[in-house]
Amino acid sequence: MLPSTSDSHLDELWSCDTLDKASSFITSHSSPFLLHNFVGGMYSAPHNSSASPSQHITSFEPKTGRPIYTLPCTQTDAVEEAIRAAKSAFPSWSKTTRAERSAILRRVSELLQENRELFAIWESIDQGKTLERARIEVDRAISNFSYFSTFILHEQTAARMVDGVALTYEHRSPAGVFALISPWNMPLYLLTWKIAPCLAFGCTAVAKPSEITSMTAFLLGGIFQRAGVPPGVINIIFGDGATTGAALVASPLINGVSFTGGTQTGIAIRRLTAHQIGKHLSLELGGKNPTLVFADSMEPSVRDRTIRVAAMAAFENQGEICLCGSRIYVEKSVYSDFVREFTAYVKQKYVLRETVGAVASLQHYDKIRKYLELAVEQKATFHLGSAPPALSENEAQGYWIEPTILTEVAKDSAIQIDEIFGPVVTITPFDSEQEAVQLANDSEYGLAAILLTTDGARMRRVGEQLEAGLVWVNCWLVRELGTPFGGMKNSGTGREGGEHSRDVFTVLRTLHLPAY
Numbered sequence: 001m002l003p004s005t006s007d008s009h010l011d012e013l014w015s016c017d018t019l020d021k022a023s024s025f026i027t028s029h030s031s032p033f034l035l036h037n038f039v040g041g042m043y044s045a046p047h048n049s050s051a052s053p054s055q056h057i058t059s060f061e062p063k064t065g066r067p068i069y070t071l072p073c074t075q076t077d078a079v080e081e082a083i084r085a086a087k088s089a090f091p092s093w094s095k096t097t098r099a100e101r102s103a104i105l106r107r108v109s110e111l112l113q114e115n116r117e118l119f120a121i122w123e124s125i126d127q128g129k130t131l132e133r134a135r136i137e138v139d140r141a142i143s144n145f146s147y148f149s150t151f152i153l154h155e156q157t158a159a160r161m162v163d164g165v166a167l168t169y170e171h172r173s174p175a176g177v178f179a180l181i182s183p184w185n186m187p188l189y190l191l192t193w194k195i196a197p198c199l200a201f202g203c204t205a206v207a208k209p210s211e212i213t214s215m216t217a218f219l220l221g222g223i224f225q226r227a228g229v230p231p232g233v234i235n236i237i238f239g240d241g242a243t244t245g246a247a248l249v250a251s252p253l254i255n256g257v258s259f260t261g262g263t264q265t266g267i268a269i270r271r272l273t274a275h276q277i278g279k280h281l282s283l284e285l286g287g288k289n290p291t292l293v294f295a296d297s298m299e300p301s302v303r304d305r306t307i308r309v310a311a312m313a314a315f316e317n318q319g320e321i322c323l324c325g326s327r328i329y330v331e332k333s334v335y336s337d338f339v340r341e342f343t344a345y346v347k348q349k350y351v352l353r354e355t356v357g358a359v360a361s362l363q364h365y366d367k368i369r370k371y372l373e374l375a376v377e378q379k380a381t382f383h384l385g386s387a388p389p390a391l392s393e394n395e396a397q398g399y400w401i402e403p404t405i406l407t408e409v410a411k412d413s414a415i416q417i418d419e420i421f422g423p424v425v426t427i428t429p430f431d432s433e434q435e436a437v438q439l440a441n442d443s444e445y446g447l448a449a450i451l452l453t454t455d456g457a458r459m460r461r462v463g464e465q466l467e468a469g470l471v472w473v474n475c476w477l478v479r480e481l482g483t484p485f486g487g488m489k490n491s492g493t494g495r496e497g498g499e500h501s502r503d504v505f506t507v508l509r510t511l512h513l514p515a516y
């Protein structure tokens with residue numbers, strides 16, 4: 001029998017604002033705590049989910065391998081119920097004024113701020129990331145709400161007179177009910193990056209976090225209740241992709257999908273919605289991002305910055321950020337210096353269990369481990385890290401993988417081609433600027449690129465040739481929430497951020513009024 005989400009359990013959960021309290025919450029229950037869906041402004045079990053244990057999923061703590069909670073794998077009829085709640089809430093929410101929506105979203109950001117530590121602690125436990133990293137991500141979730149709460153207040157529509165014949169203006173209205181689906185690497189950060197603009201622009205939603213990291217999405221329901229978000233405006237349901245996610249995106253009542261996750265899932269979502277031409281699709285998918293290190297960036301005055309940026313881009317959040325630079329290319333004249341200094345820096349700065357967390361799941365641990373075994377087989381050089389122990393040895397102790405730096409990896413090796421999405425980088429030399437661009441672009445992906453150089457002309461010349469939606473020069477993951485965010489090629493379609501999010505969540509009509 002699974003413990004249910006009773007009020008006393010919920011109160012207890014909300015008081016877990018230290019690691020010790022959260023840990024004793026987990027151990028004090030004989031079986032894992034059961035998350036409930038948040039539908040129509042209330043927590044409730046999907047009525048069909050208690051029927052069979054096979055319709056529940058257990059989530060494990062990456063740092064220890066112990067079970068922490070259970071979630072329902074919401075079945076089609078309960079998914080539809082959540083969509084209907086969002087659809088019923090749409091007419092009145094879409095007619096609220098911008099000032100009303102702004103005030104509610106502002107309140108959400110304030111409540112998140114008040115509960116910052118609680119969210120950071122559960123994010124760290126659930127995902128495996130360090131508490132320090134989790135705090136950074138909760139801060140970004142707070143900004144997601146505060147940013148869009150003010151963005152909508154300043155929007156203006158321009159009107160034009162066309163040749164004295166017609167007065168035209170663009171009219172936008174909320175696009176309807178959205179499916180918001182997020183992955184496990186930055187759970188709260190990425191889900192709120194969708195929820196905040198969706199609600200700000202007057203849409204309603206059914207959100208589904210990853211089945212691997214559902215805890216902070218579960219807590220978020222309580223924040224929406226307290227902030228006074230009207231029932232049904234935002235619904236949060238739990239479950240896997242094949243059952244819950246697929247039923248959600250395919251529903252004809254869903255007007256748009258904002259999805260972040262793997263490229264193969266993006267393809268599946270395209271297929272599932274292919275016959276629904278008008279459905280808005282924003283797909284943020286995988287990456288295998290290049291970091292280009294030019295010789296000038298290893299001059300004494302900037303050398304430390306170069307090493308620091310390349311290392312941060314490689315190993316932040318255990319390399320589990322779609323924007324991580326996992327293919328490092330270095331100009332031949334500074335190649336051996338870079339490899340030596342980069343390795344020394346990473347060894348000292350990215351220490352497992354201190355500044356590097358565990359990877360998110362056993363399945364992901366296994367996937368990364370297979371690439372490391374391939375590296376051993378292909379006789380790559382390990383400057384740092386090694387093939388980790390066999391699966392069974394780590395299952396009970398958590399999913400730990402040392403930061404790993406590899407050289408002598410062939411261009412056509414799966415290690416260079418596939419998105420590993422873990423703390424593993426390859427370093428490869430290049431001879432010329434032209435070769436660097438060609439190597440960087442030699443990928444099915446086109447999400448991000450990192451360019452390390454002091455030459456201003458090269459910043460633009462190379463930057464403008466890189467097949468990547470986001471290019472960072474001498475920095476990484478510097479974000480301003482109005483800038484377009486998204487990828488090229490198999491890294492996705494659509495852009496989000498500021499007015500680009502507005503394009504995702506609104507429909508546009510042009511009105512022509514006679515000028516006479």
Ligand SMILES: NC(=O)c1ccc[n+]([C@@H]2O[C@H](COP(=O)([O-])OP(=O)(O)OC[C@H]3O[C@@H](n4cnc5c(N)ncnc54)[C@H](O)[C@@H]3O)[C@@H](O)[C@H]2O)c1
Binds near residue numbers: 182240246421491
């Ligand atoms: N571009 C980005 O911003 C970005 C960010 C983070 C992760 N990623 C990618 O995500 C992958 C790892 O995350 P993941 O394993 O959670 O990705 P995933 O694609 O397996 O899952 C992402 C989400 O989609 C759901 N899902 C799965 N199948 C579905 C379906 N058929 N229909 C609807 N929803 C479905 C999952 O339940 C989850 O909530 C990596 O490959 C990485 O490339 C991309």
Ligand SMILES: O=C/C=C/C=C(\O)C(=O)O
Binds near residue numbers: 186190193321479
């Ligand atoms: O892992 C993916 C990271 C995505 C980041 C964003 O969507 C963002 O910073 O807005």
